[in-house]
Amino acid sequence: MSDTLLLLLPAVSDRADATACWWRVSGDAIVAEGADGDWRLQTLPLVALAPVAATRLDWPEPEGQTERQRLAIARANSVTQGMAEAATLHAVAGIVDDRLGVATVANGQVVEWLDWLTAHGGDPIAILPAGLLVPWSHGWTAASLGPEHIIAKGGLVAPDEPALRDALVEPGEEVALLASETVHQRLVWLARALPLNLRTGRFARRRLLLLDWRRLRELAALALLIPLLGLTIGLATLIRLDSASAALEAETARLTSAAIGQEVSAAAAAAALDTRIGATPGASGSPFPPLAALYQQLQPLTGVTAVSVAYRADGTLAASLAATRVEDVNRLLLGLQRLGYRVTATTRPGTGGQMIADLTLRSAE
Structure with missing residues (x-):
């Protein structure tokens, strides 16, 4: 189990100041922590924690027949019920502590966090709501994480500020404070589980092109x-x-x-x-750029397999792909179009419940 660095994003992102609270997780324990800029010196997978005041956490009742439907409905409801325009919000949903949870944040806020991290050499694998530090409870629970103070009860998670606590907590209600040992346990859990990762969708981390030798051999054999x-x-x-x-x-x-x-x-x-x-006089062009583009888009799609690949003399790469989900094929087509290719595709039934997508790929230049 590799070490991980947890970093609490500052409430105000100052590109000239790299000071932030950080914790180094090794195994099942916090082995080092600080509140300075030394986190930049540690070459570890980085997980950022988003301040409670900037991220809304909801725990809705599940709607839908399948888990995918429930997550999609929860995300859509959180965005439409937000205080801002839906297009300006980013939401993620998932199962947290056996409950359906949704985190919602403004797009501009995520951009601001990523800009600050980039300015100081950080590229987090995940951005998690710091409010997840407090487990769901029927009673009031409070926790402190550096300068971040959190209070929560049931589906409500909020900054633990005196005026807000006075407005939320009824007289006579007790507020249980999480012990430092419990806080450390929750930090370790956050580093390992990565629940409600806001660094997805439009804010997903750019993937390095890592060679999948099984996929490479498959395409190499087809294009031999x-x-x-x-x-x-x-x-x-x-x-x-x-x-x-x-x-x-x-x-x-x-x-x-x-x-x-x-x-x-x-x-x-x-x-x-x-x-x-099918060669013709004057035909030109290399099959390798479109073949490399197709390989790059196929690599993350484990449910899509190349059945055949052929290169035509007019510069068109033709391929037949087997897939179990039309969404994966659509993702591949969009990815190729973003790379500047003109793509056409038709689908037909395959065997074993799969479908076959016959596509052509040609440079738009």
Whole structure:
């Protein structure tokens, strides 16, 4: 279990000041903490905690038949019931302590946090509401986390300020203060579980392109014919230049026959290859940029598999993909369009409950 650095985002984001409260989590314990700018010196996965005053937490009753429906409805309701325009809000939903929870924040606030973190060399894997530090309870519970003071009861989580406490807590009601040991336990839980991560959707962390060798081998095997045919054409052209050599003509015929799967003579090799790949005079372009773009978009989609890949002489890459969800195919198509490609796609039934998406990919230039 790797170490993690928890960082409490400041209430005011000053790009000239990197001071913030931080905790280093190792295993099941807090092994170091501070309230300074030294968090920038630690090369650990970073998890930021959003101040309570900037993030609204709700615990709605579930609506919908499936978990996906319940989460989607909870997010939509939280945005539409917000005090600002829906387009200016960002919401995430999930299961927290066996309850449906929703965190909502202004888009501008997330941008401000990310700008401050970037200015000081931070790129968090998650941004979590600090209000999750206090577990759901039927009674009033308070907790302190550096300069952050939290009070909560049931579905209400708010900053623990004197005037607000006086307005919320009825006379005679007790407020239980979380012990420092419990606070540390909750910090460890936040670092491991990453509940209600606000760094999703439009604010998702940019993924490094990590090679998935299983996926790479799959695409390489499907696209093997492209470089093989190109190499064979080159060899056939060079070999034909020396028609006097019977040995070279025999090699031309052998390579071409292996590439296209049928016996041909050396004299007919080039024509056979042209017929196989649909080559035309003046055709140009490399298959590798669109193939690399397709590979990049396929990599995070574990539910989508390439069935066939072919490159046409007019610069179009054609592919057939098997998928279990249309959403994954749509994500792939949008990703390719963002990279500057013109994409067309049609779907048809596949086997085993899957669908087949036949798409063409061509540079928009």
